[in-house]
Amino acid sequence: MAARKSTQPRKVATMHTEDTDAHIPMQVGESPEPPVAAPPRPLPADRFFNRELSWLSFNRRVLAEAQNPNYPLLERLRFLSISGNNLDEFMMVRVAGLAAQVRRQIDEVSTDGLTPSQQLQGIHGAISDLVKAQYDIFTELCTLLEAEGIRLIQGRKLDRSEGEFLADYFERHVLPALTPQAIDPAHPFPFIANQGSGILFSLVRIADGAEVNEMVLVPPALPRFVRLPGQPATWIGIEELIRRKASRLFPGFRIQGHGIFRVLRDSDIEIEEDAEDLVRYFRTAIQRRRRGRVILLTLEDQFDPEAEQMLRQKLRLDYAIVIKSPGPLSMSGLSALVDEERPDLKFEPYSSRYPERVLEHNGDCFAAIREKDIVIQHPFESFDVVIDFLHQAASDPDVVAIKQTLYRAGKQSAVIAALIAAAEAGKSVTAVVELKARFDEEQNLHWASQLERAGVQVIYGFVDWKTHAKVSMVVRREGDEYRTYCHFGTGNYHPITARIYTDLSFFTADPRFGRDAGLLFNFITGYIEPKGMEMLAISPGGVRARLYECIDREIAYAQAGKPATIWAKLNALTDSRLIDRLYAASQAGVSISLVVRGICCLKPGVPGLSETISVKSVIGRFLEHSRIWAFGNGSALPNKRARVFISSADGMTRNLDRRVEVLVPLRNGTVHDQVLDQVMLANLLDTEQSWQLDAHGNYRRTDPGPQPFNVHRYFMTNPSLSGRGAALTKGRKVPKLALRRGGATTA
Structure with missing residues (x-):
């Protein structure tokens, strides 16, 4: 199935500028229109951090976890391996791209005003420092591991039994190759x-x-x-x-x-x-x-x-x-040693909870979703519910159609198996397989071939844009009507990464979401420009427009003397126009708290520019991956009327202008409160795994204080709100988080 070039990109890129929540009947997350915001003040030229150096700073924070004395030794070695793998990918993509620009004599400057050659010069020095730190930590960990009975042969003499084993192993397993x-x-x-x-x-x-x-x-x-x-x-x-x-x-x-x-x-x-x-x-x-x-x-x-x-x-x-x-030429390869059977040197195993809401309906995902919207937070709640949703759709005789986006699905994918089973059962199954998922292209080609052989209609989407949205849509016959069940995720349909990436899965049977999901798939498969979207904002263009509209509302509230607050959780924030919009909000007096795990080009705490903006990065046992936006809507956050969204998109130009992405509003009260009062607030309150960014680009570990709070420990020990169902009223109460000066408190 050939992919086709996207047509009329200029038209599509602005298609959602007028599609705002103002056209939707007022519910949770709505309020009367605020005053119109005044124009922003001029912004200084040196208002951005360099993207590449910010990424290297992120990898230094990952590497710092390899020195964390609170972690078991093999977990520290794992972080060292992750930092090595991260650096490899950075070299193969970002540094290679800059080198190509220099060879072609492309002098286009970055947002911080550096030419490609100037960026390469700064990167070379930072990489040298990073690699030296990696080897210093490697040497330290080798000493500590040897004391625990795990050693790596490096230049020392072998004893007789070691020599005999390696000689035999070499002859039988290595020499022939x-x-x-x-x-x-x-x-x-x-x-x-x-x-x-x-x-x-x-x-x-x-x-x-x-x-x-x-x-x-x-x-x-x-x-x-x-x-x-x-x-x-x-x-x-x-x-x-x-x-x-x-x-x-x-x-x-x-x-x-x-x-x-x-x-x-x-x-x-x-x-x-x-x-x-x-x-x-x-x-x-x-x-x-x-x-x-x-x-x-x-x-x-x-x-x-x-x-x-x-x-x-x-x-x-x-x-x-x-x-x-x-030392070793590839730190990424050290992950093999982490597999050593030493549970005493690893994190205590963690088993994800299965949502009680679904169990109350005897495991029937459709019955649970039909009753009320649900948000599942992975890995604290099992990704199995997503797999079960698709498997039940495949075997349910009343399901007539399944539509699914696939960006990364992994090598042993239960999602692929469910889609194949559905097609073989005679259902109409459409899979949008993204071939441009970096480093997963070969695997995705394999899955596309498997799906097509089973009778799945495989679509490869746009040539110009990646389809990065995470959407699953199931159409089910119920009586004389059809009901659409939707899943929107912030992460990939990848069962392995779902165990270590923190992501959100939103399930709904709200017909408005179903209609929007149908328009989204028609856009991807048939290039039919979506008109009259009721809930979703879609990129290219639409996510940016919706975020701008929400930011401008907060600016107007601040200028009118009302409380104005923005919270956001992202993996990266690099888009200069979005950053400028946040700067304008700060200049107007909007309080902005950002949790940006990786690259951040925004400079927080600069007088006259970003005094009201704080930026932190959370690095810990799990990889923070969910994308959340929250807007106070005329009151301080958190509040019941706040506008809350989850998204597949980061704050990067590629996500906003060159990818198919979705921004999903959360309107159900329980779901709204779970994401705002639990997930978002817990990330802001974390003091044990957080790094604070200053105006000069330096990250410093947050002082845990007298009442340390660990966001991952909180979710490992406390169930979520929307997944509990009747257990909310019968079982142990979930400790409620509150914003208090000096750290997190529970009530």
């Missing part, structure tokens, strides 16, 4: 794939004394680390194992020297204007990605200078970074 390649004028320089590692050997042939250079690339199918049997738990890196047993690979040669290296390449995929068939295009583009320009070369500390020079020349390292490493 290795292919030594001579480096000389008679042999072309071997291609090194993205994220590939290898070893350069300097050899002397014993028979005639001839010098020979050989390269051995590590097959990607081999494990990054090998566990030796017995205790203490002993691990060895695959490159280290190959180096130690190299004599078996080069019989008749004397090994003079060796050096381990690793390569990262440009991994971004650019969509060409004439890409009429996205499936064919992405199959070839994925292959090109593996052969992209080298952006990072990592060498072990004592790498031979002549061999380094040869690599630099052969790999064409223009604008690439070269790093010398005193």
Whole structure:
């Protein structure tokens, strides 16, 4: 199924500017129209932080968790691994993109006024500091882990049993997969794939004394680390194992020297204007990605200078970074050690709760949703309810149609299985599969093929825009009518990430949402511009317009002398126009509290610009991922009349202008209060996992104070409101959070 180019993007991009909540009958979240806001004051030119340096600051906060003494040791190692994986992706996409701009002599400046080459210069220094910190922490953790009976072989001698095991393992599992390649004028320089590692050997042939250079690339199918049997738990890196047993690979040669290296390449995929068939295009583009320009070369500390020079020349390292490493060349691979069976060195296992509201209806998701809207907070409440919703739709004879967006679904996807089962049961099933989900393109191509074979109508959406909205729609025959049940999520339909990402799932049978969801799918599948949206705002264009309208209402309230407050929770805030709107609100006196986990280009606390804006980042056991907006609507937050939204979109230009996204208003009283008074407020009150951003771009850990509050612990030990049903009146009360000076309190 070929994807088609989106048409009339200028028209679509402004289609929701007049679609506001003012056209909807007043309910929870509504109030009379406020006065019209006055024009904002001029803004200074230096009002943004650099996006790339802000991201590196975020990864430093992730890395800081590897030093957190309150975490078990293997969890600290996990954070070190995550910081390494994050850095790899940053290099392959963001740094590679800047390097490409420099090569093409593109001098377009960033919002903070830096050219691509100036940004690269600052990034190089920050990355060097980050990598040094990673290795310092790695050394510290190795010492602590060895004291706990977990050790990594690095240069030390093996005892007899270790040597015998590794010799046998090498012969049976490693040697058959290795292919030594001579480096000389008679042999072309071997291609090194993205994220590939290898070893350069300097050899002397014993028979005639001839010098020979050989390269051995590590097959990607081999494990990054090998566990030796017995205790203490002993691990060895695959490159280290190959180096130690190299004599078996080069019989008749004397090994003079060796050096381990690793390569990262440009991994971004650019969509060409004439890409009429996205499936064919992405199959070839994925292959090109593996052969992209080298952006990072990592060498072990004592790498031979002549061999380094040869690599630099052969790999064409223009604008690439070269790093010398005193430890593992890939911190991301350390995740293998985290799998060690040592529960005493890991977080206590956590089992998600299944919503009591659904259990009260004997597990019937449709009956529970039909009774009242529900919000499920993952991972504290099980993602199984989303899977069950789709499986019940697949097996229910009264369900006639299912429509589903798929951005990331994972490798073992129960969602895919449910859609296939529904199609095989004769239901009309439509799946919007996003091929442009970065680093998941290949997996999504696989799922698209599986779905099409089962009879699912697979749509690949727009060429110009990613379909990032998380929406599931089920049409069910009930008596003489049809009822539409909808799921709107802030996260992906990915059962694995749902265990560690905090996200919100909103279920509703409100016919207005059902009609809007139908218009959304018609827009994606048929490019039919949605008219008369009743509840949802849709990007491109509509989410931005709705947020502007809400911000302007708060500005007008402040100018009229009424309470004016904005709360927001995002993963990133980079869009200059949205930030400027928040600056204008601050200048008008609106109180703004932002929880931005990652990149934040807004400068808080600047006199005359953002004095009333505070920004914090929450980094902890779970990855904060839900997107929430709350507006006071003429009263201080939290309050019953506040306008509350959840969204698939972050505060980034790509989300607002170049992706299909949804902004979902919460009108049901219980759902409204759960997201505002529980989820949003708990994130603002957290003192144990929070970092505060200052006007100079520095993040400092929040002082826990005399009454520490941990947002994740709160939700791990307290059930949500909307998922409890009758248990709200019968069972243990959920401690109510309150805003008090000096920290969180419960009542």
